[in-house]
């Protein structure tokens with residue numbers, strides 16, 4: 001049974017922010033696919049829930065000059081049902097296709113996945129590889145923007161204040177990109193990642209102008225592998241370089257051993273899968 005808590009459906013961002021500031025121990029929910037599971041398991045029971053799931057003004061995906069902007073209520077299903085994503089952010093479409101199952105994807109939001117800050121959050125590596133920033137806002141202090149890489153501080157810890165909500169995710173859309181994504185898990189669907197990773201290569205002819213490479217589930221939080229990105233930058237990659245990049249990426253991983261896999265296995269799969277996604281991205 002789900003424990004009892006106060007429930008506030010909201011009709012505007014302003015109403016949500018006011019309630020959040022006024023109600024002690026309150027938290028926002030979007031899809032509630034983490035919040036309800038945690039409440040039912042009595043891991044974390046909010047005193048009051050501010051529901052932003054009906055706020056139409058937080059559900060959009062658009063291009064503003066050289067920037068892609070996604071409203072905080074963008075769902076995983078949006079990422080592969082809207083043609084916008086295939087054109088502007090195929091790495092998010094690839095990730096969403098491997099995320100949970102249809103029912104969860106229809107409700108789960110990108111922002112909820114980020115705010116929950118699991119080390120295995122599947123939404124985060126693609127957005128890190130894209131160089132995403134997030135906008136957060138509060139009633140008292142207005143809006144601020146920060147790099148996604150700075151927003152997640154560790155397992156279940158973020159830079160979000162209690163009275164703030166995420167309103168928007170944004171990343172640059174400048175020129176031709178090639179993308180790759182992998183989720184390695186013990187089964188093909190409804191599984192927690194053992195290792196996940198994303199690559200976004202911004203191209204200039206056959207050369208890589210800028211590279212974004214990020215890993216998930218092999219450290220306390222998903223992270224950009226800057227050493228590997230530097231190796232790719234400015235290069236027309238050879239097989240030898242791709243192997244070296246994969247080796248460097250795997251060497252940065254600090255995975256745990258648990259019931260699902262040993263740390264050694266996770267590290268080895270990081271190397272194998274990183275090599276494959278760079279190869280796939282370049283041949284796309």
Ligand SMILES: Cc1cc2nc3c(=O)[nH]c(=O)nc-3n(C[C@H](O)[C@H](O)[C@H](O)COP(=O)(O)OP(=O)(O)OC[C@H]3O[C@@H](n4cnc5c(N)ncnc54)[C@H](O)[C@@H]3O)c2cc1C
Pocket residue numbers: 027028029030031032033034035036037072098099100101104107108109110111112113114115116120121122123160164165166167190191192
């Ligand atoms: C069966 C099942 C399968 C799953 N499979 C996967 C999977 O394959 N990969 C994966 O990564 N995760 C998976 N999850 C976890 C979950 O679905 C995701 O993390 C999802 O993206 C959370 O989004 P939500 O909108 O449901 O968040 P909610 O549950 O509504 O919220 C989660 C947290 O984020 C906060 N939050 C939500 N929106 C905002 C906002 N706009 N501003 C500030 N804080 C906010 C809430 O306060 C809460 O702390 C799965 C869960 C279930 C139950």
